[in-house]
Amino acid sequence: EYMGPAHTKLLDVFMEEVTEALDAELTSPLKKAIEDELRLHIHSVVLGQNSRDLKTLPTLRDFSCFLKLPALRFFGALIEFRTHVRDYLDTQFYNLSAISQHDWKTYEELRSLCQEKFDLTLTEAHLPGATLEQGLDVLEITRNIHIFVHKYTYNLNNQMFIEAPHLTPSKTLHTIHIRHVANSIRTHGTGIMHTTVNFVYQFLSKKFYIFSQFLFDDHIKSRLMKDHRHFLEDPPAKGHYPFKRAERFVKDIRKLGVTDTGASYLDQFRELMTEIGNALGYVRMVRSGGLRHISDALKFVPNLTNVVPFESAEEELPDCTRKATKTLHTVLQDLHSKLAEGSDYFTMLEEVFSEQMLTDCNQHLQHFFVIVPPLTLSFLDHIIASKDRVAKKGKEATFTDDGFALGLAFTLKLLRQNKAFDSLHWFASVDDYYFSHLQETLDTMNLKRAKSKKDKAEDGEVTTMKLTRARIQTARREFEMLFYAYRGSRVFFIERSEEPKDPDEGPGKRKEGDT
Numbered sequence: 001e002y003m004g005p006a007h008t009k010l011l012d013v014f015m016e017e018v019t020e021a022l023d024a025e026l027t028s029p030l031k032k033a034i035e036d037e038l039r040l041h042i043h044s045v046v047l048g049q050n051s052r053d054l055k056t057l058p059t060l061r062d063f064s065c066f067l068k069l070p071a072l073r074f075f076g077a078l079i080e081f082r083t084h085v086r087d088y089l090d091t092q093f094y095n096l097s098a099i100s101q102h103d104w105k106t107y108e109e110l111r112s113l114c115q116e117k118f119d120l121t122l123t124e125a126h127l128p129g130a131t132l133e134q135g136l137d138v139l140e141i142t143r144n145i146h147i148f149v150h151k152y153t154y155n156l157n158n159q160m161f162i163e164a165p166h167l168t169p170s171k172t173l174h175t176i177h178i179r180h181v182a183n184s185i186r187t188h189g190t191g192i193m194h195t196t197v198n199f200v201y202q203f204l205s206k207k208f209y210i211f212s213q214f215l216f217d218d219h220i221k222s223r224l225m226k227d228h229r230h231f232l233e234d235p236p237a238k239g240h241y242p243f244k245r246a247e248r249f250v251k252d253i254r255k256l257g258v259t260d261t262g263a264s265y266l267d268q269f270r271e272l273m274t275e276i277g278n279a280l281g282y283v284r285m286v287r288s289g290g291l292r293h294i295s296d297a298l299k300f301v302p303n304l305t306n307v308v309p310f311e312s313a314e315e316e317l318p319d320c321t322r323k324a325t326k327t328l329h330t331v332l333q334d335l336h337s338k339l340a341e342g343s344d345y346f347t348m349l350e351e352v353f354s355e356q357m358l359t360d361c362n363q364h365l366q367h368f369f370v371i372v373p374p375l376t377l378s379f380l381d382h383i384i385a386s387k388d389r390v391a392k393k394g395k396e397a398t399f400t401d402d403g404f405a406l407g408l409a410f411t412l413k414l415l416r417q418n419k420a421f422d423s424l425h426w427f428a429s430v431d432d433y434y435f436s437h438l439q440e441t442l443d444t445m446n447l448k449r450a451k452s453k454k455d456k457a458e459d460g461e462v463t464t465m466k467l468t469r470a471r472i473q474t475a476r477r478e479f480e481m482l483f484y485a486y487r488g489s490r491v492f493f494i495e496r497s498e499e500p501k502d503p504d505e506g507p508g509k510r511k512e513g514d515t
Contacts, residue, residue, distance in 0.1 A: 200349070
């Protein structure tokens with residue numbers, strides 16, 4: 001029979017009332033109970049706590065029976081508990097993942113548990129993944145690269161940056177590692193790697209301009225030419241740059257003036273070289289982080305050397321599937337080519353800067369290698385003082401600063417002065433100086449000890465000699481670490497036609513009579 005408007009309105013009100021009652025009494029409690037069940041199960045695994053307290057919950061309820069019910073037909077409408085629960089969990093997990101992205105892994109585990117326990121397939125969130133160890137964002141570092149290279153120190157072996165304590169008011173120090181870079185690349189995409197290189201190029205351009213201005217100064221240029229000429233004409237040197245002359249260079253530069261913090265012009269130049277090396281170390285870390293991200297993305301591909309094309313089965317597939325297969329094949333080829341290629345950003349930067357720095361207008365840079373010995377002495381004083389403050393819990397303490405060695409190796413490579421610097425045999429000269437100085441100290445200390453047995457008043461001199469011996473050994477060890485960092489940095493800039501050779505000089509070569 002035909003139902004009039006009054007009957008239709010009455011039916012709508014009745015359906016609405018029954019639906020609201022059903023939602024309030026059954027559907028909503030069921031949704032919240034299933035969510036609580038999933039969360040308690042996850043907490044029992046993650047936190048190691050029991051998900052059920054038998055005293056408060058004596059019975060275990062099985063909610064899967066509601067989800068297995070077929071759809072109920074109610075006056076032309078279908079009521080399905082399974083659909084309502086799935087939509088509710090999808091909304092909850094997505095919103096909570098968007099609010100706190102560092103908990104993305106927990107919600108992924110909740111989705112998997114829901115599939116296994118209740119046979120409910122939830123929709124993927126498709127949000128960029130993040131971790132608790134996300135660290136500083138690569139884009140923020142790249143935008144403020146000039147601040148980053150000044151506030152952080154670089155460790156060559158571990159490929160990590162550590163915040164300088166005296167440049168932060170915080171009691172905790174930030175560190176940047178390869179995994180942090182890989183997480184940022186996973187969030188923003190591999191395109192930020194090229195952006196990073198462009199920003200570093202602009203930063204290095206400004207730093208090398210200051211570098212050129214310093215060496216163009218008349219006081220510096222004339223002194224470098226004088227020291228080089230003295231080295232070539234000095235027979236007693238025997239091809240070794242004198243240690244005393246480098247010390248005299250450091251003292252003479254300090255006479256030109258110092259800053260409010262007591263840093264000379266040579267110390268500021270050493271800091272400039274360190275910032276250049278830190279920028280290069282950051283480029284190296286970004287490249288390593290990109291390779292790690294790509295390798296993680298390709299870990300589910302069974303055979304990288306033979307990626308099977310999908311064209312053979314395209315004829316039997318619909319159009320949407322064909323487009324998907326082509327996209328997948330393109331992505332796999334792109335990732336594989338990037339992993340195999342591994343863009344050498346150092347070579348790119350070297351080619352760009354060497355063209356400018358080897359021109360005729362930059363002839364004043366040809367004696368840069370002569371200032372390297374005084375620079376290493378400045379670095380030696382800096383690193384020893386910084387490590388001493390670590391034991392004293394000083395604010396300006398640090399234990400690593402390999403950016404100086406990396407910047408030194410890169411600059412010598414740009415100016416094609418590696419052979420010229422090797423001709424100074426500087427590290428061998430330093431080793432000989434400290435070895436002879438140490439032997440003299442030990443001989444003098446033995447004489448003082450022999451006399452102290454007769455005269456106890458000279459015990460204070462023996463104590464002083466012990467402190468001198470410890471100071472010499474510390475300086476020798478730090479120079480050895482600098483030598484290894486410098487030789488390791490030169491490996492990054494060796495051309496393919498060159499073969500790395502073991503140097504005939506440097507610390508650690510002396511075997512007989514060493515103390």
